Amino acid sequence: MSLHDGIVELIFIIVPALVIDWLHRTSAGRRRD
């Protein structure tokens, strides 16, 4: 695997994780309000 391929693979892990985390945290924030 090239470094480029490795970075792409990492993006496919980190970006969805950030999106899911953001949705989850937004939910928690609104619940506290």
Add this chain to the structure above:
Amino acid sequence: MYAAHFAAGLALKGRAPRVPMMAFLIGAFVLDILWIAFDVLDVDRMPLNDWSHSLLMAIVWSSVFAVYFRRFGSRAFVAVWLAVFSHFILDLLVQGATLYPGASGRLIIAALVAEHAGILQIGLCVVLLGVYLYDARRASVPAWRALLVSSVVLALNLR
């Protein structure tokens, strides 16, 4: 196996609510992150990525990652440990695994491997998301938001 790892992280988050969500989501991919690093560095040349994905190494990596979260309590440690180790379990179901680096043969659950892998992955995803939705409801998370999170994970099956 891809989306179901996110679903496993979501399902385990409810077991330790004080631990950040990212710990579960990234934890569920620790083995793949190591696989990427080892592959780029040309460290692991085994066909099943033994140094990141074998049973023995999965136990080691789960323990190393989860020990940081012991400050949240033993329950948090176990939940995060399971999030990392769930990667081994899920991969075992669809592609098999080895016991330790360099071990001959492959651990497989033959009936589930290959021919049913696609259906199995979606099925596992649905079950794990069901656990997440149940926990979200108990935590009073708005249903539409929990469903949105679940939809994002289900959509990742298209990758």
